[in-house]
Amino acid sequence: MIGTATLTQFNIHQQRKFSATRGELTLLLDDVARACKSISHAVNQGALSGTLGASESSNVQGEVQKQLDLICDELFTDALIWTGHLAAMASEEVDDIIAIPQQYPKGKYLICFDPLDGSSNIDVNLSVGTIFSILRCPDGVETPTAVDFMQPGTRQVCAGFCIYGPATILVLTSGAGVNGFTLDHDVGEFILTHPQIKIPEDTAEFAINVSNQRYWEQPVQRYVDECMQGVQGVREKNFNMRWIASMVAEVYRILTRGGIFMYPVDNKEPLMPGRLRLMYEANPMSFIIEQAGGMASTGRQRIMEILPDDIHQRIPVMMGSKHEVERIVSYHTK
Ligand code: AHG
Ligand code: MN
Ligand code: MN
Numbered sequence: 001m002i003g004t005a006t007l008t009q010f011n012i013h014q015q016r017k018f019s020a021t022r023g024e025l026t027l028l029l030d031d032v033a034r035a036c037k038s039i040s041h042a043v044n045q046g047a048l049s050g051t052l053g054a055s056e057s058s059n060v061q062g063e064v065q066k067q068l069d070l071i072c073d074e075l076f077t078d079a080l081i082w083t084g085h086l087a088a089m090a091s092e093e094v095d096d097i098i099a100i101p102q103q104y105p106k107g108k109y110l111i112c113f114d115p116l117d118g119s120s121n122i123d124v125n126l127s128v129g130t131i132f133s134i135l136r137c138p139d140g141v142e143t144p145t146a147v148d149f150m151q152p153g154t155r156q157v158c159a160g161f162c163i164y165g166p167a168t169i170l171v172l173t174s175g176a177g178v179n180g181f182t183l184d185h186d187v188g189e190f191i192l193t194h195p196q197i198k199i200p201e202d203t204a205e206f207a208i209n210v211s212n213q214r215y216w217e218q219p220v221q222r223y224v225d226e227c228m229q230g231v232q233g234v235r236e237k238n239f240n241m242r243w244i245a246s247m248v249a250e251v252y253r254i255l256t257r258g259g260i261f262m263y264p265v266d267n268k269e270p271l272m273p274g275r276l277r278l279m280y281e282a283n284p285m286s287f288i289i290e291q292a293g294g295m296a297s298t299g300r301q302r303i304m305e306i307l308p309d310d311i312h313q314r315i316p317v318m319m320g321s322k323h324e325v326e327r328i329v330s331y332h333t334k
Contacts, residue, residue: 118246129248153304
């Protein structure tokens with residue numbers, strides 16, 4: 001099936017295997033894929049569209065929004081809000097949840113999304129992406145509120161991200177492994193190119209923003225120190241380091257060749273429990289990483305078991321090759 005199955009064909013095959021599903025998720029994923037194609041096009045236009053650079057607004061987290069953050073948020077929302085598959089949406093770029101307007105039917109799913117991850121990379125022409133997490137709307141809830149989104153990551157029905165790099169690749173899991181689909185721009189379809197992705201359990205590559213080193217907690221200091229000591233240290237091997245400042249690019253690299261990605265809690269801003277957001281960054285990426293045989297933790301807890309208390313909640317993140325994440329978790333418990 002590699003190189004021939006489109007995303008829709010693949011999802012219909014999956015749907016037939018699991019007779020409990022009735023095709024609504026396949027239709028929703030088609031709409032998500034269409035949204036990602038529009039975003040891919042907008043990102044590819046670069047300076048031609050005159051949309052590089054910052055906008056005049058900030059999001060709920062006080063971050064200045066790029067013009068493309070807002071454009072991609074609108075593209076994703078517009079592609080999904082009318083479809084009848086969703087009961088409500090939540091975006092990194094919007095303070096409150098996004099209700100489905102009266103004129104459209106409501107569906108049984110909730111979606112949380114980061115329309116443009118790594119957007120600091122836009123102006124320097126490096127990889128960015130879109131991340132999403134699909135939850136079920138609780139039974140009997142007609143008009144969901146933020147409380148209905150407060151479900152642990154273990155309840156995700158499906159999660160995915162689309163990376164806009166040299167190639168546009170959509171990576172998905174619905175709990176039966178992880179598959180990657182490359183956008184064939186000529187045909188306009190995502191084609192299965194990376195079936196059943198597995199992360200190597202061991203690695204010699206780590207990713208962390210070392211400029212924050214002086215603010216890290218002791219277990220993270222220890223882990224990174226030991227990697228830096230290379231063959232002379234306790235790890236007895238040399239490590240390599242990468243930092244792209246784009247979680248989608250880091251996670252895609254880890255899915256391809258292994259590694260560990262960390263954005264730990266630090267005391268730079270003592271009131272901020274980490275940098276990344278649980279609902280639309282950490283949870284979907286954790287679902288993908290675990291389904292590919294890796295591990296995802298805050299250092300003290302499995303990310304997907306956290307009971308959220310806010311749609312924009314932040315948490316520490318350590319994810320990737322299983323044996324490395326196990327090691328750093330053990331440093332937290334010792
Ligand atoms: P976003 O662009 O959606 O705000 O996310 C950026 C995130 C993540 O993708 C990346 O790993 C991290 O922030 C980069 O942080 P630094 O600026 O500290 O490098
Ligand atoms: Mn992001
Ligand atoms: Mn973003």
